[in-house]
Amino acid sequence: MRSQRVLRDYVQSKWMLYLLAVLFIAAANVINSFYPRLLGQFTDQLQGGHMTRPLIIEYSLSLLAVGVGFGVLGGSGQFIVMRLGRLFEFHTRKRLFAHFTTLSERFYSKNGVGKMLSYVMNDVTSVRESISQGINQTTNAIILIFSALAMMLLSHIPLYLIVVCILPLLFIPWLVTRFGPVIRKRSLTVQESLSKMTESAEEQFGGIRVTKKFAVEPIMIGRFGATVDRIRDNQLKLVRVSSLFQALIPFLGALSLVITIVYGGYLTIHNRISLGNFVALSLYVRMMVNPLQQIGNVINTMQRSRASLERINDLLSKEGDIQEAESARACSLDHAAIEIDGLTFAYPDSERPALNDIRLRVEPGKTLGILGKTGSGKTTLIKLMLRVYDPPAGTIRIGGEDIRELTLESLRDQIAYVPQEGFLFSTTIRDNIAFYRRDSALDKVEDAAKQAQIYRSITEFPDGFETKLGERGVTLSGGQRQRTSLARGLIKRSPILILDDSVSAVDAVTEKSIIDTIREERKGKTTIVIAHRISALKHADEIVVLDEGRIIQRGTHEQLLNQAGLYATLHAIQEEGSFDDEGLQAL
Numbered sequence: 001m002r003s004q005r006v007l008r009d010y011v012q013s014k015w016m017l018y019l020l021a022v023l024f025i026a027a028a029n030v031i032n033s034f035y036p037r038l039l040g041q042f043t044d045q046l047q048g049g050h051m052t053r054p055l056i057i058e059y060s061l062s063l064l065a066v067g068v069g070f071g072v073l074g075g076s077g078q079f080i081v082m083r084l085g086r087l088f089e090f091h092t093r094k095r096l097f098a099h100f101t102t103l104s105e106r107f108y109s110k111n112g113v114g115k116m117l118s119y120v121m122n123d124v125t126s127v128r129e130s131i132s133q134g135i136n137q138t139t140n141a142i143i144l145i146f147s148a149l150a151m152m153l154l155s156h157i158p159l160y161l162i163v164v165c166i167l168p169l170l171f172i173p174w175l176v177t178r179f180g181p182v183i184r185k186r187s188l189t190v191q192e193s194l195s196k197m198t199e200s201a202e203e204q205f206g207g208i209r210v211t212k213k214f215a216v217e218p219i220m221i222g223r224f225g226a227t228v229d230r231i232r233d234n235q236l237k238l239v240r241v242s243s244l245f246q247a248l249i250p251f252l253g254a255l256s257l258v259i260t261i262v263y264g265g266y267l268t269i270h271n272r273i274s275l276g277n278f279v280a281l282s283l284y285v286r287m288m289v290n291p292l293q294q295i296g297n298v299i300n301t302m303q304r305s306r307a308s309l310e311r312i313n314d315l316l317s318k319e320g321d322i323q324e325a326e327s328a329r330a331c332s333l334d335h336a337a338i339e340i341d342g343l344t345f346a347y348p349d350s351e352r353p354a355l356n357d358i359r360l361r362v363e364p365g366k367t368l369g370i371l372g373k374t375g376s377g378k379t380t381l382i383k384l385m386l387r388v389y390d391p392p393a394g395t396i397r398i399g400g401e402d403i404r405e406l407t408l409e410s411l412r413d414q415i416a417y418v419p420q421e422g423f424l425f426s427t428t429i430r431d432n433i434a435f436y437r438r439d440s441a442l443d444k445v446e447d448a449a450k451q452a453q454i455y456r457s458i459t460e461f462p463d464g465f466e467t468k469l470g471e472r473g474v475t476l477s478g479g480q481r482q483r484t485s486l487a488r489g490l491i492k493r494s495p496i497l498i499l500d501d502s503v504s505a506v507d508a509v510t511e512k513s514i515i516d517t518i519r520e521e522r523k524g525k526t527t528i529v530i531a532h533r534i535s536a537l538k539h540a541d542e543i544v545v546l547d548e549g550r551i552i553q554r555g556t557h558e559q560l561l562n563q564a565g566l567y568a569t570l571h572a573i574q575e576e577g578s579f580d581d582e583g584l585q586a587l
C-alpha cells in the first residue's frame with residue numbers, strides 16, 4: 001500500500017493562492033476590528049460635546065471605508081478559497097475515477113458500485129467543505145480575535161477587565177476537546193450508513209425489473225426503508241451531540257456579554273473607563289463570539305471530513321492485485337500457441353481450487369471447445385488467461401511467453417473476449433460495437449454486425465446504428481444484446497477470440513449461422529469457444545470437458561461421442577432428446 005495524502009498534495013500545489021487568500025481574509029479582519037474602536041471614539045466625542053459636522057463626516061467615511069475594505073478583501077479571499085475548493089473536488093473525483101480503473105476484479109467483487117459512488121460524491125464533498133470552511137473561518141476567527149484584543153489594549157481598556165469579560169469564552173477549547181471525538185465517531189457511522197444506502201439503492205434500481213416481475217415491491221421497499229432508518233437513527237445521534245455543542249458556545253458568548261455589561265457598566269459609572277471604551281468593549285466581546293463559534297463549526301466539520309479524507313487516502317493507497325512485471329514486454333500474439341501447464345488455481349478467499357492441474361495446448365489458428373457443467377471452472381480459466389486474476393508463474397504461456405511477462409495491454413489488446421452478458425453502455429449501437437476503437441469506419445461496424453447476425457435488427461430501428469441504448473441496453477432483447485456484444489468482440493479481429501457462452505441467448509438456427517460465419521472468418525486464427533450447448537462447439541479441433549475444475553475428457557466431437565461420459569450424455573440430451581438413467585447419474 002502506498003501512502004496517499006490527497007489533500008496535502010493539493011494544498012502544497014496551490015500554496016501561493018491559499019496564502020494570498022489567507023492574507024486577504026486576514027487584512028479584511030484587521031480592518032473590521034477598527035469599527036468598535038471608531039464607534040467608541042465617536043461616543044466619547046459625542047459625550048464630551050466635541051462633535052462637529054466635519055467630525056461626523058470623517059467618522060462616517062471611516063466607517064464606510066472599514067465596510068468597503070472588509071467586503072472587498074474578505075470577499076476576494078473567500079472567492080479564492082471557494083474556487084480552490086471546487087477545483088479540489090474536480091481533481092479528486094478525476095483522480096479517484098482514474099484509480100478505480102486500475103483496481104482489479106477482486107476489489108470490485110468485494111466493493112459494490114454504491115460504495116464507489118459514495119466515495120466520489122459524499123466523501124469528496126465533505127473534504128471540500130472542510131477545507132473551504134476551514135481556511136476561511138479559521139483565518140477569520142484567529143485574526144479577528146487577535147485584532148480585537150490588540151485594539152482593546154490600544155484603546156486603553158484595562159487588561160483585567162478584558163480578561164474577566166472574555167473568561168467564559170476560554171471554555172470553548174475545553175468544549176471542543178470534549179465533544180470533538182464523539183462527533184467524529186458519530187459522523188463516521190453516518191457516512192457508513194449513507195454509503196450502505198447508496199449501495200442498497202444501486203442494487204434495488206439494478207434489480208427493479210426482477211422485483212416487479214415477482215411482485216415483491218413491499219419487500220424491496222422494506223429493505224431500502226431499513227437502510228434509510230439506519231441513517232435517520234445515526235444522523236439523529238449526531239445531531240443531538242452537535243446541537244448541544246453548538247448551543248453551548250452562544251451560551252458562553254451571552255455569559256461574556258452579561259459580565260461585560262455588569263462589570264464594564266459598573267466601572268463606567270465610577271468613571272474608571274470612558275463611555276466610549278465601554279461601548280467599544282461590548283462590541284468587541286460581541287464580535288469575538290462569532291469567530292469562536294466558527295472555530296467550533298470548523299472543528300466539527302473537520303472532524304467529520306477527517307473520516308472521509310481517511311477513506312479517500314486509503315482507497316488511493318490500494319494497488320490493483322494485477323501488477324505488470326518491470327521486465328514486461330509487448331509481444332505479438334499472431335500465430336502464437338497457447339500452452340497451459342499444470343494450472344491449479346483457487347480464488348483468493350476460497351480454500352477449494354476452482355481449477356486443478358489443467359494441461360492444454362491450442363495450436364495457432366486452431367479452435368478449442370470447452371464444455372462443462374455450470375461452476376466447473378470454464379470462465380475461471382479464461383479470467384486467468386486474461387490476467388483478471390494472476391495464474392501461478394509459468395502455468396500459462398502464449399507464443400512461448402509466460403503471460404505474466406507480457407504487458408497487460410499487449411495481452412488484453414490481442415485477445416477479444418465476449419462474455420455471456422456483455423455490458424452495453426448508454427450510447428449508440430455503433431459506439432457500443434466500436435467500443436474498442438471509437439473511430440472505426442461504419443462499414444467495419446456493419447461487417448461485425450452482419451457476422452453476429454444483428455445487422456438486420458439494427459437497420460430496422462429508425463436510427464439504425466445511431467440508435468441510442470438506454471442504461472444496459474434496455475431497448476434490446478436479451479438475444480439482441482448478446483449479439484451486439486458479440487459484434488463488439490468480432491470487430492477487434494484479434495489473434496485470439498474467446499466466446500464465453502456468447503450465443504446462449506439466440507435460437508438454434510441463428511446460432512448455427514453465427515458459428516458458421518465465425519468459423520469462416522476465423523480461419524487461421526485461434527478461437528476458444530465455451531458453451532453449454534454442444535452445437536456451438538462441435539466443430540472445434542479439440543474439445544475439453546471440465547468437471548469440478550478438472551479436465552475429465554478431451555478429443556474431437558467424434559472421439560468424444562464414442563466415449564461413455566458427460567459429453568456423450570449431454571449430446572444425447574441436447575441433440576437426440578434421449579437419455580437413460582446412467583446418463584442422468586453422470587449429470
Ligand SMILES: Nc1ncnc2c1ncn2[C@@H]1O[C@H](COP(=O)(O)OP(=O)(O)OP(=O)(O)O)[C@@H](O)[C@H]1O
Binds near residue numbers: 349350373375376380
Ligand atoms: N470471484 C470469485 N471468487 C470466489 N469464487 C469464485 C469466483 N468466481 C467464481 N468462483 C467459483 O469458482 C468456481 C468456477 O466458477 P466459473 O465461473 O469458472 O464456472 P463456469 O464453469 O464458468 O460456470 P458457468 O457455466 O455457470 O458460467 C465456482 O465454484 C464459483 O463459485
